[in-house]
Amino acid sequence: MSIFDLRLETARLLLRPPCAEDFAAFAAFCADPLPMRHLGGVQAPSVAWRSLATLTGSWHLLGYSMFSVIEKDSGRWVGRVGPWQPHGWPGPEVGWSIVADRWGHGYAPEAARAAIDWAFDTLGWERVIHTIAPDNHNSQAVARKLGSQVLHATRLPPPHEVDVEVWGQSRQAWLARR
Template identity: 35%
Template sequence: MTEPWGGEPILITDRLILRPFRREDVPLYQAICADPKVMEFLGGTWTPDHTETVMAQANRGGKNAGGMVAIERKTDGAFLGAAGLGVEQWYPDDIQVGWRLIPAYWGQGYASEAGRAWLDYGFDVLGRERIIAMADTPNHRSIAVMRRLGMVFDHEARLRDGEDEFDATIYAITRAAWQSQHRPEILRLSPSFD
């Protein structure tokens, strides 16, 4: 089995580098996923081992909608959190865009910038016709990001995750809607994804 840590950047935007997780990101992302404030609407905190496993899996499949990968700020190399494309158990036919940031970086447009890059990638590189985003219904911050991305309300659902049930709000955007409104955000795709 190959080492899951590191690799070439996947996407680069004006302010961000979206890249595979590095070994030194592990404790930082473990802290995010153990923070009750961050995980309030994400099913609760994760153990360090679970977080590391999810990170390694995302690195192996990040460019192909395999999960979230690292967000690095270009100016100083700061690790801000993660964003990416994935598939959720409740909607196996849909690809979903998502993000998770350190609270100190909330409200600065980083989630929207990363989300735009991943939407561009999902439509232009992966050839998807529709991409969704979902959040616990009370998670107004994530829903606001979805709206800033030009996504529109699709539906609400009562979902089950193990023993827990929660109310989810799902937004979506089609390729046609994205192309009619979007301004290119990606500066470079990694050549390894040809």
């Protein structure tokens, strides 16, 4: 089985590796200032293409990366959630970003739970982190719902170079809550 055949399912969502067909929705997401506020700012389509290619390339290089999040009922691309650890990153992260018109529907914690389970069960991670801007109260609320807590502060490596809080938990703590 190819990594691109991988599918995780929740009650309402399908998580799968991103593909070229996701680009239009991904580019629209990257052009929206609301979700992109804490993701480095709005991206032109050419930059969004490189971002999508980076996520896809990570699947090839590492065997994991962010999943595309698809609503089961509509088939609509509604975000990206999943494991992420580029070179120089402060740890093995499961991150989330959902399109703004789906905020408040519980998609981020629902998808993140599936991705964290997969990271612990399949990738064998012993801990998981979430890098969150200090003023990103929505993501902090998601992290709390997942049982994570603030571990420390750090500065992300180039090209990001922003100060973040590192939230997270151990595999043991996650399994105790599940």
